[in-house]
Amino acid sequence: MHVYYADHFVLPLPQGHRFPMAKYGLLRQRLDGLPGVSLAEALPATDGELALAHTPAYIAAVRNGTLSAAAQREIGFPWSPAMAERARRSVGATVQACRIAMAGDGLAANIAGGTHHAYADKGSGFCVFNDSAVAARLMQAEHARRQRPAGVLRVAIIDLDVHQGNGTASIFARDESVFTLSLHGARNFPFRKEPSDLDVELPDGCADAEYLEALEQALNELERRFDPGLIIYLAGADPHEGDRLGRLKISYDGLEARDRRVMDWAWQRRVPLAFSMAGGYGTDIETTLTVQTNTYRVALDYHARWQRSRT
Numbered sequence: 016m017h018v019y020y021a022d023h024f025v026l027p028l029p030q031g032h033r034f035p036m037a038k039y040g041l042l043r044q045r046l047d048g049l050p051g052v053s054l055a056e057a058l059p060a061t062d063g064e065l066a067l068a069h070t071p072a073y074i075a076a077v078r079n080g081t082l083s084a085a086a087q088r089e090i091g092f093p094w095s096p097a098m099a100e101r102a103r104r105s106v107g108a109t110v111q112a113c114r115i116a117m118a119g120d121g122l123a124a125n126i127a128g129g130t131h132h133a134y135a136d137k138g139s140g141f142c143v144f145n146d147s148a149v150a151a152r153l154m155q156a157e158h159a160r161r162q163r164p165a166g167v168l169r170v171a172i173i174d175l176d177v178h179q180g181n182g183t184a185s186i187f188a189r190d191e192s193v194f195t196l197s198l199h200g201a202r203n204f205p206f207r208k209e210p211s212d213l214d215v216e217l218p219d220g221c222a223d224a225e226y227l228e229a230l231e232q233a234l235n236e237l238e239r240r241f242d243p244g245l246i247i248y249l250a251g252a253d254p255h256e257g258d259r260l261g262r263l264k265i266s267y268d269g270l271e272a273r274d275r276r277v278m279d280w281a282w283q284r285r286v287p288l289a290f291s292m293a294g295g296y297g298t299d300i301e302t303t304l305t306v307q308t309n310t311y312r313v314a315l316d317y318h319a320r321w322q323r324s325r326t
């Protein structure tokens with residue numbers, strides 16, 4: 016299974032910064048030892064690719080380092096050339112994962128990404144560019160070139176990070192070819208949410224049974240309303256009970272069952288799926304890494320099914 020990374024483009028953060036940047040490198044080390052994982056460096060997304068989901072003025076401000084102090088505060092990272100490069104690579108990783116999943120691999124991943132708080136014209140909440148949005152639009156463009164005059168590629172973005180996918184919802188608000196589903200904590204960031212095609216709000220302290228039932232109902236509704244040709248899955252680790260920002264009480268088993276349900280849903284319909292890690296802020300970083308490694312184990316299982324079905 017192809018997995019794309021950009022963690023070696025190190026974004027310099029002030030001492031004591033609350034974002035756990037080290038988790039990406041640690042996750043890559045873990046995956047390096049997993050049989051069936053093929054790691055590759057992500058290519059940077061170009062300005063033209065970013066412009067499929069972002070305004071030229073915002074892309075230029077990130078490229079040239081002219082983001083205002085307020086804009087940098089809203090993102091949560093100080094601007095640096097490395098910050099801009101890393102943001103581009105993280106988009107590129109999701110693009111490459113989508114492309115190879117659609118080319119017949121069935122599943123592929125970005126070791127980072129899931130930067131769903133980024134809007135067309137601004138970043139927010141540790142998100143500079145919206146990798147899912149750029150990748151969805153780019154896959155639609157590539158599909159249109161290949162398949163013309165066949166219909167538009169329909170993309171479902173299944174966002175199970177504990178925080179609402181407000182940027183993604185905003186970018187696709189008037190786009191019926193992309194279905195945005197967000198299952199998130201009602202009382203968590205962002206406090207002003209944007210309407211997705213389907214929002215499911217969870218109470219503080221929500222545990223496995225309620226969470227998995229909410230997911231089941233959401234997938235049923237997705238089934239009734241949309242027929243995707245590609246799924247982009249944000250497998251956030253932050254609903255875990257050991258997360259310091261999540262406010263939910265989902266266990267390791269609960270999150271593994273969640274990942275399996277989403278990947279099984281895609282497999283049953285033979286819809287290619289690309290996934291990204293999105294958030295994870297374990298009080299102990301080990302808990303986040305365990306959740307994420309479990310996601311990869313489940314994905315490898317489904318990836319193997321795809322490969323068997325090709326022969």
Ligand SMILES: [Zn+2]
Pocket residue numbers: 176177178251253293294295
């Ligand atoms: Zn999150």
